[in-house]
Amino acid sequence: MNHLDTVIEIDGVEHTYGGGAKALAGVDLTIGRGEFVAIIGRNGSGKTTLAKHFNGLLRPTNPGGTVRLHTRDGRTVDTRGTRLHHLAATVGYVFQNPDRQIFHDTCREELEYGPRNIGADPETLAREVSETMELVGLEGREDTNPIHLSRGERQRLAIASTLVMGCDVAVIDEPTTGQDRAESRKILDSLAHHHALGRTVVIISHDMALVAEYATRVIAMRKGRVLTDGTPAEVFSQREVLQETNIRPPQAAVLAAELGLPGVLTVDDAVREMSAVLTRTHSGPAPLPHDDKVC
Numbered sequence: 001m002n003h004l005d006t007v008i009e010i011d012g013v014e015h016t017y018g019g020g021a022k023a024l025a026g027v028d029l030t031i032g033r034g035e036f037v038a039i040i041g042r043n044g045s046g047k048t049t050l051a052k053h054f055n056g057l058l059r060p061t062n063p064g065g066t067v068r069l070h071t072r073d074g075r076t077v078d079t080r081g082t083r084l085h086h087l088a089a090t091v092g093y094v095f096q097n098p099d100r101q102i103f104h105d106t107c108r109e110e111l112e113y114g115p116r117n118i119g120a121d122p123e124t125l126a127r128e129v130s131e132t133m134e135l136v137g138l139e140g141r142e143d144t145n146p147i148h149l150s151r152g153e154r155q156r157l158a159i160a161s162t163l164v165m166g167c168d169v170a171v172i173d174e175p176t177t178g179q180d181r182a183e184s185r186k187i188l189d190s191l192a193h194h195h196a197l198g199r200t201v202v203i204i205s206h207d208m209a210l211v212a213e214y215a216t217r218v219i220a221m222r223k224g225r226v227l228t229d230g231t232p233a234e235v236f237s238q239r240e241v242l243q244e245t246n247i248r249p250p251q252a253a254v255l256a257a258e259l260g261l262p263g264v265l266t267v268d269d270a271v272r273e274m275s276a277v278l279t280r281t282h283s284g285p286a287p288l289p290h291d292d293k294v295c
Contacts, residue, residue, distance in 0.1 A: 009030050036192070037215060051202060055084070094162050156183070170191065176188070212253065236250065
């Protein structure tokens, strides 16, 4: 993958927290422009630590480790020597706890803050704020104080404040925390919309069904290392490998594999595949060619 296709490049990154706890043990990774990546793994596997390196919230603790961002205007930026607010213009990050990044008195002000700081046109910004609020299911709440939102709504507001920036990369730690199924799907749909615009989306998630449905690439981590990396179909087919992470593939994929239907990841996949099997079964054998000759 060349630099035109790469947005994040990680080389030999280690990270050791105070007290000697090693969270990353030499990670080499590239994230492509326009990918929808899901990072999975048990608690403590290094998922969040890795993601926080993408925009400089954390820096490698080993001298040889590097994280480089390749911006849309062709620049290559090393996170180690760049201020955080410059990195945030390329990679937006949403914390698992939304209250760590919400600090304005209205939802509108929360979304306007970042774009205003980079000189957004007021008329364009007003339209984009309205569209983004609708995208995450918070339309009509622009003048609401965030403290009056539910935790799930504050999570969606935090995501909206990142999406409205139009960053090359949006990183969201557990985007469905505090959401019911319908709200979770609304959030993932909003991220899919962002991805459809050609931008990169990275999520950290324990919801394997949504990972299988939305992600184009899955990175499974264990003990600070990348255990396996590939398409959802490739990763979720490695059931023995995933057992090392205490992660089960989506239930639809497990059931389909037991029924001899490989490659099925989602309920919709399973329905289509089983319908095709039933159609083939009920159609019976193909008729013999018609021959008018009498033997």
